[in-house]
Amino acid sequence: MSPPRLTGQVRIVGAGLLGASIGLALRATGVDVILADASPAQLRLAVDYGAGRAELPDDEPRLIVVSVPPDVTANVIEAELARFPTAVVTDVASVKLEPYLALVNRGVDLTRYIGSHPLAGRERGGAISARADLFLGRPWVICRDEETPPEALALVEDLALDLGASPIEMTPEEHDSSVGLVSHVPQLVASVLAKQLVHAPDSAVRLTGQGLRDTVRIASSAPELWVQILASNAAPVVEVLDAFAADLARVTDALRDPDAAGARRTVADAIAQGNSGVARLPGKHGQDRRFETIVVMVDDTPGQLGKLLTELGDIGVNMEDLRLEHSPGAEIGLAEIAVLPEVQQRAIDDLEARGWRIAST
Ligand SMILES: NC(=O)C1=CN([C@@H]2O[C@H](COP(=O)(O)OP(=O)(O)OC[C@H]3O[C@@H](n4cnc5c(N)ncnc54)[C@H](O)[C@@H]3O)[C@@H](O)[C@H]2O)C=CC1
Numbered sequence: 001m002s003p004p005r006l007t008g009q010v011r012i013v014g015a016g017l018l019g020a021s022i023g024l025a026l027r028a029t030g031v032d033v034i035l036a037d038a039s040p041a042q043l044r045l046a047v048d049y050g051a052g053r054a055e056l057p058d059d060e061p062r063l064i065v066v067s068v069p070p071d072v073t074a075n076v077i078e079a080e081l082a083r084f085p086t087a088v089v090t091d092v093a094s095v096k097l098e099p100y101l102a103l104v105n106r107g108v109d110l111t112r113y114i115g116s117h118p119l120a121g122r123e124r125g126g127a128i129s130a131r132a133d134l135f136l137g138r139p140w141v142i143c144r145d146e147e148t149p150p151e152a153l154a155l156v157e158d159l160a161l162d163l164g165a166s167p168i169e170m171t172p173e174e175h176d177s178s179v180g181l182v183s184h185v186p187q188l189v190a191s192v193l194a195k196q197l198v199h200a201p202d203s204a205v206r207l208t209g210q211g212l213r214d215t216v217r218i219a220s221s222a223p224e225l226w227v228q229i230l231a232s233n234a235a236p237v238v239e240v241l242d243a244f245a246a247d248l249a250r251v252t253d254a255l256r257d258p259d260a261a262g263a264r265r266t267v268a269d270a271i272a273q274g275n276s277g278v279a280r281l282p283g284k285h286g287q288d289r290r291f292e293t294i295v296v297m298v299d300d301t302p303g304q305l306g307k308l309l310t311e312l313g314d315i316g317v318n319m320e321d322l323r324l325e326h327s328p329g330a331e332i333g334l335a336e337i338a339v340l341p342e343v344q345q346r347a348i349d350d351l352e353a354r355g356w357r358i359a360s361t
């Protein structure tokens with residue numbers, strides 16, 4: 001690993017999921033992390049988790065990371081710029097234009113402010129869900145403007161790089177229309193699809209396979225945060241939703257009379273165009289580029305999964321992630337194991353030599 005770029009003090013305001021995750025990752029590189037939160041209980045929890053320490057009167061942070069909900073982001077940025085007149089201030093809010101314009105309209109000097117947004121998160125907020133590895137391999141958008149001093153920009157880039165993320169420069173407008181498509185509309189689509197399950201009979205829900213699970217994972221997200229994100233980025237979200245609704249209406253109409261001329265072509269085109277869209281996602285199968293996967297068949301008998309994990313340890317393979325696919329009543333489960341690309345082939349060879357059946361890679 002390359003040596004950390006950021007040194008000294010970093011102050012994080014908002015010690016929830018994002019703030020505590022950034023704190024945990026920076027603490028691991030030796031940074032003196034100062035945490036602040038409007039909720040004393042959240043602050044205590046984040047400190048207990050090792051994400052940083054509470055503030056002291058003579059703290060002099062070089063960099064301040066505002067990680068509070070979108071609706072209070074502009075207020076907190078303004079207050080931090082005023083309270084620490086030499087620090088660079090960034091924020092991680094999921095929308096970039098609205099807080100920026102609010103600050104511009106108030107006449108705040110934004111020379112030391114650079115908006116940013118790591119494209120990394122989890123369904124549940126709070127310090128309790130924080131993870132130091134949340135940002136590994138993820139894009140981290142940075143919205144500088146012409147007035148941004150290079151050394152201020154460098155501090156925010158160093159933050160992203162030290163956390164294992166990839167900094168990407170964009171304007172706030174470019175950012176908001178991009179995340180409307182890749183983050184905000186997917187959240188709504190997942191939520192609305194999952195809503196169809198609410199009154200579905202148990203007998204139907206019991207048949208759920210991996211497809212539905214993959215499609216609705218983010219439907220567990222918190223309404224409090226998402227209502228703010230969606231309302232703050234309404235125009236770009238509506239543009240994507242209109243296109244989505246029109247496509248959905250076309251397929252729905254075709255299926256009202258599947259034997260009508262052209263109907264099957266319409267359905268086939270929708271599926272084929274989806275193939276083309278998903279092929280554009282970065283990484284294999286649109287998944288994380290950092291890891292390769294090995295799918296191992298696991299007999300549905302007690303202790304088999306434990307045995308597999310122990311044997312992975314015995315052959316010296318570190319498991320980066322684990323996903324289980326198992327349908328009720330099936331005699332076989334599938335353990336999808338993520339490993340570093342350089343150990344994938346050896347892991348397959350050694351597991352096969354020990355009698356494990358590899359379903360796919
Ligand atoms: N949850 C996610 O997956 C992602 C969230 N974000 C952005 O990160 C920001 C924080 O989100 P989360 O960490 O998920 O939320 P969270 O709810 O886990 O944490 C927010 C924290 O801010 C504190 N807070 C609220 N108002 C405050 C104020 N005025 N001063 C000080 N502290 C205050 C809360 O007590 C809470 O501890 C949001 O702007 C969100 O859009 C960005 C990427 C992913």
Ligand SMILES: O=C(O)C(=O)Cc1ccc(O)cc1
Nearest residue numbers: 094118119120121122183218
């Ligand atoms: O869980 C996922 O895949 C996400 O996309 C999480 C997420 C939520 C909000 C953001 O602003 C950024 C990322």
